[in-house]
Amino acid sequence: MDLTAASLVPVNVTLGVLLAVLLISAAGAVAWFHLAPDIRTNRSREVLTAGLRAALQLIAVSLVITWAVTSPLGLVIFLAVMFTVAVRTAGRRITSDDSWWLAAAPIFAGVVPVVAALELTGLVPLKGITLIPITGILIGGALTATVLAGRRSLDALSLRHGEVEAAMALGFPDRDARLEIVRPAASDALLPGLDQTRTVGLVTLPGAFVGMLLGGATPVMAAAVQLFVLIALMAVQSVAVGVTVELVARGRLHRPRQDGTKP
Missing domain, CATH: 1.20.1640 (Multidrug efflux transporter AcrB transmembrane fold)
Incomplete structure (x- = not known):
């Protein structure tokens, strides 16, 4: 691993666990403080969904980015x-x-x-x-x-x-x-x-x-x-x-x- 790669966040189990904890913490804070415009809007669920979508989308982008930048x-x-x-x-x-x-x-x-x-x-x-x-x-x-x-x-x-x-x-x-x-x-x-x-x-x-x-x-x-x-x-x-x-x-x-x- 070169110096540039080593300077970045390592991709391992620890990173995955920390990301999950942070995402759940964000959703929990939204629920605890009732951060929603009305009772019909579940902002806590939206936070969880946004995090999961971001993960899936970034994985998909990482798979097609080479094709996108060369074609x-x-x-x-x-x-x-x-x-x-x-x-x-x-x-x-x-x-x-x-x-x-x-x-x-x-x-x-x-x-x-x-x-x-x-x-x-x-x-x-x-x-x-x-x-x-x-x-x-x-x-x-x-x-x-x-x-x-x-x-x-x-x-x-x-x-x-x-x-x-x-x-x-x-x-x-x-x-x-x-x-x-x-x-x-x-x-x-x-x-x-x-x-x-x-x-x-x-x-x-x-x-x-x-x-x-x-x-x-x-x-x-x-x-x-x-x-x-x-x-x-x-x-x-x-x-x-x-x-x-x-x-x-x-x-x-x-x-x-x-x-x-x-x-």
Whole structure:
């Protein structure tokens, strides 16, 4: 085993036992503190399911990643699956009606221009070994921002619907009336990315930085790559939040009414 491999977490029975204990502890903490939006939602079970799914998915990815990074067809399929799963996950977190698929718009609008700029400038070669992890990081960031922006926006509209109706009574167009409520609420979706960027190196050492150091890169090179990732993520998330706000304000992305009808 070389120095790089030895520096990583060893894959053995101890690791498996510790992971199981941590996962059960997380589910137990959720159950103990009743961390669920309502009595019908079993967040504890969701935590367990998420952990098990992550394990199975990572095993599956480890089996197909070689094909994905060496075959053009594999690269396209892999990226398409990543995008599709992200859209489905984000959309279903935001709403239970048939407008969930519109979560594709903010994720696409945030990720594609950044990836295209990287390819056009030649900073990232058109190879699966580099394109898959970078695109995955950006899609993950867009997913998180879209979910937070969408949920906060729709929650704000539900709680403050009287203010929206009052603004419309004063002559505001529907979009503008909703926008006054949605925009401040959705802006909080940018906070995780902002905090991560502001505290990098002081509170946390992110994965890209540590991974490059373990791979033999110089600290300066590792820092440059990590800075790029953080700045790119802020760009992706800003666009994703903006598009999500616009979709909600225009009534395209919505939740079903209590009577089951569409807004």
